[in-house]
Amino acid sequence: MPAPALIQVALDAPLDRLFDYRAPDATPEDIGRRVRVPFGPREQVGVVVGLGSRSEVADTRLRDVIAIDRALPALPEDILQLARFAAAYYQHPLGQTLLAILPPALKRTRFRAPAPAAYALTEVGRAAVAGLPARATAQRRLAGLLAAGAVAAGELADLRVPLSAWLKRGWVAGADLPGVDGDAGGQPEPTADQAAALAALAAQPDGFAAWLLFGVTGSGKTEVYLREIERVLARGRQVLVLLPEIHLTPQMVERFGRRFPGRKLVSLHSGLSDGERLAAWLDGLEGRADIALGTRLAVFAPLPRLGLIVVDEEHDASYKQMEGLRYHARDVAVWRARAAGVAVLLGSATPALESWANARRGRYRLLSLPERAHADADLPTVSLVDSRTDKPRQGVTEALRQALADNLARGEQSLVFINRRGYAPVLYCRACGHVSTCPRCAAHQVVHRHRGGYQLRCHHCGLAARPPEACPACGSLDLAPAGQGTQKVEDTLAELFPAARILRIDRDTAARKGAFAAMRTAVERREVDILVGTQIVAKGHDFPMLTLVGVVGADQALMSTDFRASERLFAQLMQVGGRAGRAAHAGRVLIQTEYPHHPLYAALVRHDYPAFAERTLVERRQAEFPPYSHQALMRADARSMTEAMAFLERAHSLAEDLAEGVLLYDPVPALMPRIAERERAQLLVQSGNRARLQAFLTPWLARLRDEKSAGLRWSVDVDPLDW
Ligand SMILES: Nc1ncnc2c1ncn2[C@@H]1O[C@H](COP(=O)(O)OP(=O)(O)OP(=O)(O)O)[C@@H](O)[C@H]1O
Ligand SMILES: [Zn+2]
Structure with a gap:
């Protein structure tokens, strides 16, 4: 048997x-x-x-x-x-x-068929809609939308149209999306630097290779991706393109669609409906899709004919998943490319220091685009405004006010960048100095504008509260919001420039569906004079009439205890500054700071990423931080700090006999020691050798799997980015 x-x-x-x-x-x-x-x-x-x-x-x-x-x-x-x-x-x-x-x-155990990408009228439907009565307004609207041919499912999803009823009646059916009209002929001639990069890529024999495309903002990195992709598609292969932000996907899909009119493009990100996502995923798996564009999760998309992986803005922290499977999509992409024997192209104006170090060691091959692609566009002039002498009023210095006024007078657009949403970071008691803190977290409550008044919100646990009438510590009524957030800067600018059209973009305003696309259209149509926003406006956009960028409140990141804070700040400021003067009009960047002599700002003024990177790498080497070591962070949280620390002490003792070649730090309370009434602690382990660290982690964690203690949660983050 x-x-x-x-x-x-x-x-x-x-x-x-x-x-x-x-x-x-x-x-x-x-x-x-x-x-x-x-x-x-x-x-x-x-x-x-x-x-x-x-x-x-x-x-x-x-x-x-x-x-x-x-x-x-x-x-x-x-x-x-x-x-x-x-x-x-x-x-x-x-x-x-x-x-x-x-x-x-x-x-899901109940499997649902993938949703069609688009819908079109059937023969029956065409005949039927001709006879719709005038009062059937919703139906007539749908008929109007479908009159010219197939319409993308996503475009119908938000409208209140009787789609499902028509599907039942057989008036509409699923259809393929019509291809975008291409202008594949209208592509620019590569610049000399672009041509050199492309020649190097083309000269590489088939097989795995990791490339770091280091190109200043506006240098035409995307153009290099497009041409290299074209070459790979011509050989009958599929291409995977990873993007850091879901907001950037539609505009990239559009740009790629125009460039490759005959090709099937799919996008993969969490903003799609489950049906759309499944359809796109199957298009990849079954080989129909030529190009898959997506956010970090797309790195796992099955693509049987994979020929190239592109990781745009490879330094971006959003490639790191913060919970569950805590993977870094760039690192997974490199591993995947190696396993598949294909090239991976990592692009950035401010590469992650890990990637820069890899390029210096020869593990990645470096391609450089040191100049802007557009013949008339130079890199913007970056200047520092000393806010100790030019004291900001409501956050805005006289120098920035003047620059904004000049830009308005010229009819050019400006962006004011402040990486803090809400109205003000704290509510402050002028009598005793008490500041508003969240009852559930070790964090300040942020003041937000709310229905004509204010609201206090915790950005860690989400708790919202009405501001107190009197100071909870001393009873004084002299409470006031202190410092600036995007909302306050928006108010200040509205007071300074009553005639200007101001648009604020931060996570609060961008949360609404379609808000991002609307912002882009408004800026492109020049219906906006001044944009105010956090880092979500800083990335990826190409607005030709934007010529001035003002940076407010950046100094704070200089004080951070996180060793990656300066790397992140440099990248952010370089990105946001990179939005200025991308076309025919010269751009400038004004950074308000109390530390005008800080080396980070000095490197920014010179657009000198390599100098910044070299200096920072020296510090990292001295401190034995990544990329000169590899880390894993064990986090534990519990109702009390004693419990969380006790667990980590136990984990520490269970590690001691395994930890050869691995440095075990002592458990400590986390940087943010309490979130949503959970006390948090952490234990860092580190090794100069990645394989050593891996060889240690597996048996160590196996020992801990049986350690149970009620109400305690723990996890391990390999290559952590956040503390
Ligand atoms: N060879 C070229 N000739 C003329 N214009 C070009 C060329 N390559 C790119 N451009 C234009 O330069 C601008 C910047 O290009 P692109 O968006 O590709 O740059 P990027 O390096 O990806 O930018 P960023 O990283 O700042 O978002 C675009 O308007 C693009 O059309
Ligand atoms: Zn909280």
Whole structure:
């Protein structure tokens, strides 16, 4: 009698193991397929990762698989391998990793078919809509929208139109999206630097290569991606393009669509509906998509003909996932490219110091675009406004006010950058100095404008409260918002320039659907004179009439205890400054600071990223911080600090005999020691050798898996970016 066929299933369970199920008809083709299995009292979706005939589970306790989903193609072997790598490297269970990389629609036990990308009228529908009565306004609106041909599903989603009723009646049906009209002929001639970069890429023999495209803002990095992609597409391969921000995807999709009119482009990000995401994912998996553009999660998209991976703005912190599988999409992309034997192209004006160091060591090959691409565009002039002498009034110095006034008079656009949303960072008692703090967190409450008055909000736990009438510490009524946020700067500018059209963009205003696209259109149509915003306006945009950038309140980051703060600040200011003067009009950047002699600002004035990077790398080497060491951070949180610290002390003692070649720091309270009534502590481990650190983490964490203590949560973050 043949041994019973078993499948090994990865499930979304916090246990680092696989689960065996009986599946008499399973074949090797089923590896990578979704299955439905009984798990405890419920049904769960899992992925088949192996076959077997013997199980450690007693025969009587083995359960039968409910169904193997053979309607969909299996996850290909390279994606299973990628998941195995990510699970092992980031110390996360394989099952949870695999389930995290599946589109949400595939995680449900009741499987729903992918939604069409677009809808079009059927023959029947065409005849029917001709006879719609005038009072059927919603129906007539839908008929109008569809009159000229297929319309993207997303464009119909927000409108109140009777789409589902028409689907039932057979008046509309799913359709493919019409291709974008291309102007592939209208592409600019590459500059000499672009041509040199492209020649180097083309000269590289097939196979893995990691490239760092270091190009100043506006140097035409995107143009290099586009031409290299064209070359790879021509060889019949697929291309994966990673972008840091979901807001940037639509504009990139549009730019790519225009450039590659005949090609199928799909986008993959969390802003899509589950149906759209599934459809795009399947287009990739089944080889229909030529280009997949997406945010970090797209790095796991199955693409059987993969020929190139591009990571735009590779330094961006949003490539790092902060919970669950705490992966860094750039690093995973490099690993994937190596496994697939293809090139990976990392682009940035301010590369991550890790990447810069890799380029210096020859692990990445460096391509440079030191000048702006546009023939008339120079890099903006950066100047520092000494705010000790030119004292800001409501946040704005006289120098910045004057520059904004000049720009307004010339009809050019300006951007005021302040990386702090809300009205003011704290509510302050002028009698005793008390500042508003969140009752649940070790954080200040931020003052927000709210319905004609104010509200106090915690940016860590979200708690909102009415401001107190009197100071909770001394009873004084002399309470006032102190410092500036985007809302206050917006108010100040409105007072200074009553005729100016001002638009504020921060996470609060951009949360509304379509807000970002509306902002872009308004700026492009020159319906805005001054933009006020946080870092979300700083990235990626190309606004030809924007010629002045003012930076307010940047000094704060200089004081941070996080060793990456200065790297982040430099990148941010370089990016935001890079929005100025990208076309025919010269740009300038004014930075208000009390530290005009700080070397970080000096490097910015000279647009000298390499100098900044070299200096910072020397500091990192002295302190043995990354990239000269590799870190993992264990975080624990509990109702009391004693519990959190006790757990980490225990973890520390369980590590001691394993930690050869690994430096174990003492457990300490976290930088933000309390969030939402949970006390937080951390334990840092570090090694000069990545493999050593990995070899230590696995057995250490295995020992800790059995340590249970009620109400305590812990996790490990490999290559942490935040503290
Ligand atoms: N070879 C070229 N000739 C003329 N214009 C070009 C050329 N390459 C790019 N441009 C133009 O220069 C501008 C900047 O290009 P692009 O957006 O590709 O730069 P980037 O380096 O990706 O910018 P950033 O990183 O600042 O977002 C665009 O308006 C683009 O159309
Ligand atoms: Zn809070």
